[in-house]
Amino acid sequence: MRPDLARFAINQITTPNWTMAQAIEGYAAQGVGGIACWRSYLDEYGVERTARHLRDAGLWVASLCTSAWLNAATEADFDAAIEQNRRILDNAAAIGAPCVVMVVGGLPPGSKDIAGQRARVRDALHTLAPHARSVGVKLGLEPLHPMYAGDRSVLNSITVANDLCDELGDAAGLVPDVYHCWWDPAFESELRRAGPERILTFHYCDWLVPTRNLRDRGMVGDGVADIARIRGWLDEIGYSGVFELEIFSELDWWTRPGDETVRIGIERCTPYVGALGDTAKDQA
Amino acid sequence: MRPDLARFAINQITTPNWTMAQAIEGYAAQGVGGIACWRSYLDEYGVERTARHLRDAGLWVASLCTSAWLNAATEADFDAAIEQNRRILDNAAAIGAPCVVMVVGGLPPGSKDIAGQRARVRDALHTLAPHARSVGVKLGLEPLHPMYAGDRSVLNSITVANDLCDELGDAAGLVPDVYHCWWDPAFESELRRAGPERILTFHYCDWLVPTRNLRDRGMVGDGVADIARIRGWLDEIGYSGVFELEIFSELDWWTRPGDETVRIGIERCTPYVGALGDTAKDQA
Numbered sequence A, B: 001m002r003p004d005l006a007r008f009a010i011n012q013i014t015t016p017n018w019t020m021a022q023a024i025e026g027y028a029a030q031g032v033g034g035i036a037c038w039r040s041y042l043d044e045y046g047v048e049r050t051a052r053h054l055r056d057a058g059l060w061v062a063s064l065c066t067s068a069w070l071n072a073a074t075e076a077d078f079d080a081a082i083e084q085n086r087r088i089l090d091n092a093a094a095i096g097a098p099c100v101v102m103v104v105g106g107l108p109p110g111s112k113d114i115a116g117q118r119a120r121v122r123d124a125l126h127t128l129a130p131h132a133r134s135v136g137v138k139l140g141l142e143p144l145h146p147m148y149a150g151d152r153s154v155l156n157s158i159t160v161a162n163d164l165c166d167e168l169g170d171a172a173g174l175v176p177d178v179y180h181c182w183w184d185p186a187f188e189s190e191l192r193r194a195g196p197e198r199i200l201t202f203h204y205c206d207w208l209v210p211t212r213n214l215r216d217r218g219m220v221g222d223g224v225a226d227i228a229r230i231r232g233w234l235d236e237i238g239y240s241g242v243f244e245l246e247i248f249s250e251l252d253w254w255t256r257p258g259d260e261t262v263r264i265g266i267e268r269c270t271p272y273v274g275a276l277g278d279t280a281k282d283q284a
Helices: A020-029 A039-045 A047-057 A075-094 A114-135 A158-171 A187-198 A227-236 A258-272 A277-283 B020-029 B039-045 B047-057 B075-094 B114-135 B158-171 B187-198 B227-236 B258-272 B277-283
Strands: A008-011 A034-038 A060-065 A099-102 A138-141 A172-174 A202-204 A243-245 B008-011 B034-038 B060-065 B099-102 B138-141 B172-174 B202-204 B243-245
Touching: A008 A060, A008 A258, A020 A034, A020 A039, A020 A047, A020 A258, A034 A039, A039 A047, A039 A060, A039 A075, A047 A075, A060 A075, A075 A099, A075 A114, A114 A138, A114 A158, A114 A172, A138 A158, A158 A172, A158 A187, A172 A187, A187 A227, A227 A258, A243 A258, B008 B060, B008 B258, B020 B034, B020 B039, B020 B047, B020 B258, B034 B039, B039 B047, B039 B060, B039 B075, B047 B075, B060 B075, B075 B099, B075 B114, B114 B138, B114 B158, B114 B172, B138 B158, B158 B172, B158 B187, B172 B187, B187 B227, B227 B258, B243 B258
Parallel strands: A008 A034, A008 A243, A034 A060, A060 A099, A099 A138, A138 A172, A202 A243, B008 B034, B008 B243, B034 B060, B060 B099, B099 B138, B138 B172, B202 B243
Antiparallel strands: none
């Protein structure tokens, strides 16, 4: 039986050696429903050309990755980053992406003030919210694993991300990721608190034991995250959105041909990306 | 002026190439007040010989590191690990260590059930509590960084550690560590919740940017953790206990001569390990 991939997307960073055109063709060829696009590939291929190619290939867009970092050392550079993020939101709208994944940057150069930088990021999100609303693209708050707090994002907790969503209303939502959140004792309760509408897309991947470096994310099934249980929580809260494969893997998956990564990714994700779990309940 | 090192200890893993005897002599020679001992060195040198050497050198003991892991796959092996931890508590008492640092292990082999393993660890701590009380040694709960949840410890949050301390009463306390907790938005509030008596020893180190692997802990001052601010919190809550330097550093500090690491460690820690902050308040 052909797998049900209507809710399944692949994040383009999973096949980093492919251009935008190759990723669109490569995913569509194997029946994947959607794609999460990255800015560097989008800029290279062009926004309009990407939008047209996506339509022609019949792929929907899960998100645009990622925001510009908000950890500038000066106020002028900070304002420039805000403006850059407005343009990124525009581009997301142009390709039909429902959200921009907010990876907000680590500490500003020379700073040790993580609480201060978190407050600054919060202000930035409030500043960006009106523009996000005006173009119909949500700020996708992705809590990154605490091991990235220094250099990639000071947003490291799904609890804090939910708090921010409470403040930002319909301008924002969550982008939970198995790799970043699997360890968190509050992961389940915060997904329940979020509810189905707030979850914009859901990242699948795995945590390897041992983990060899800070870019050693595992393919679904190769690690210790309990994907079946997590999918169960999402069904229980009525989540009907996207399941997205995203793998950063310097030592393994990034070295393989894209076709192989996509084929194995589909095999591994198929049990966890099918139709709504509550279909079964409706029939019961 | 000679630095005030009365509250300062070095954790023996910081100078892993030294034997127990070399560490005792090496720390005492430079005026360090205390030592945190590791089991492998203790077993090699002998418990009685270590206790005598510590007395002769005038060093106090901050802790014994670490507990035996509690992630056995079978109940028989789990029971054996409990019994082994009782003997480790006995050894801690014999060398005058006020606590055993509980590094509880990651997931059992083949398991993806982190919530189940956390429940099992909780049960184990309750099982160990009476023996801990009877020998006068506390269970030192050290929340480990979430990046170690798979393979070293499923206890990854100071909030959960405080919850466990609430349950375990005077059988347990906290061993907070800058490297493990610096990123946590709840670090300050959970230290305030703990209060001074519950903190058994406090680990200094730093988070490097970039962090190159999972054993790349920084020397105090080389990273992005705000040690001065953290020391300020501890003074505000009235903490009068130990400050302990602990560095895991495969690529740097572990390759250096022990004397050099101790000398630089003292230089870097001196601003943060002096007499009680509230001495100043008493005089004000």
